[in-house]
Amino acid sequence: MEQIPNTENIEFKDKFIERYSQLTDWELFKKYSLAFLRRSIRVNTLKGNVAEVKKDIEAKGWKLKQIPWCKEGFWIVGGPPHDKEDRERRDVGNLLEHHLGKIYVQEAASMIPPLVLNPKPGELVLDMCAAPGSKTTQMAAMMKNQGLLVANDVSGDRLQSLGINLQRSGTTNVIVGKGSGTRFKDAEFDKILVDAPCSGTGTIMKSLRTIRMWNPGMIKNLSGIQKRLLDAAWGILKKGGTLVYSTCTLEPEENEGVVDWLLEKYPDAKVEEVKLPGLKSSPAVLEFNDKKFHSEVKNCLRIWPQDNQTEGFFVAKIKKK
Secondary structure (H helix, E strand, O other): OOEOOOOOOOOOOHHHHHHHHHHOOHHHHHHHHOEOOOOEEEEOOOOOOHHHHHHHHHHOOOEEEEOOOOOOEEEEEEOOOOOOOOOOOOOHHHOHHHHOOOEEEOOHHHHHHHHHHOOOOOOEEEEOOOOOOHHHHHHHHHOOOOOEEEEEEOOHHHHHHHHHHHHHHOOOOEEEEEOOHHHOOOOOEEEEEEEOOOOOOOOOOOOOHHHHHOOHHHHHHHHHHHHHHHHHHHHOEEEEEEEEEEEOOOOHHHOHHHHHHHHHHOOOEEEEOOOOOOOOOEOOOOEEOOEEOOHHHHHOEEEOHHHHOOOOEEEEEEEEO
């Protein structure tokens, strides 16, 4: 495992160290949070066959390793020999398959929430916080462009990249909307993904800025936003429908605490256990800062960077009884 260069001078705040020492093995978490993140791709089945696309990419000198929990996903474990004469970049984003929309450059842990939601062809699905579109395009492929997928985001700037990614991926069953996720009224969705804005402490390896920005006040504000989004989603989810709540943070107040809040407010909410082949996970946090969470919180999926050498992620699958 290769470490990110120039990390010797990185300083974690004392409160951050104290908090994460309570939650996990601090030294192990720090080690993997400051390691290079393995690059990964997902084959877009709207544009190509998994085996054929893999074969074409490997024929160009790339080495791919199967991501165990996603049959369309692969880690990049090696690139073609570097051509010193033309200085060709060894960037998977330059592959023709990427420009044609046959692959999507997507982090391996990011592929998990759509797999847990499991949208089917013909269903009415909402991606409440969709941009830039990695999970939206994955769900459109899972739905085989059949049914309707509403991709919403509050940021106009982020919608531009969402639109480009949807177009390149060949999606035809997606409607894009701009606005707060709390604005949806008088609708009934079969399935909803709330991949909520968060403090991002599972993605330190991608943005060291996360360490500098982190503070307890930010966590409190974000948990309020997350609860409002989840509350709005619950109001437009069909009886018998499924809601997946996910974040790329590891803060209990933004994860188990938010799910606990929903369970306490809505008796018809039930957290279902999630198991994906080949995916390692850690126990959910059942108590934090003298607060005991609902017993069903144990079924949530908590993924630390050290579990699979990926980003840290949290995923909850909630059924409306």
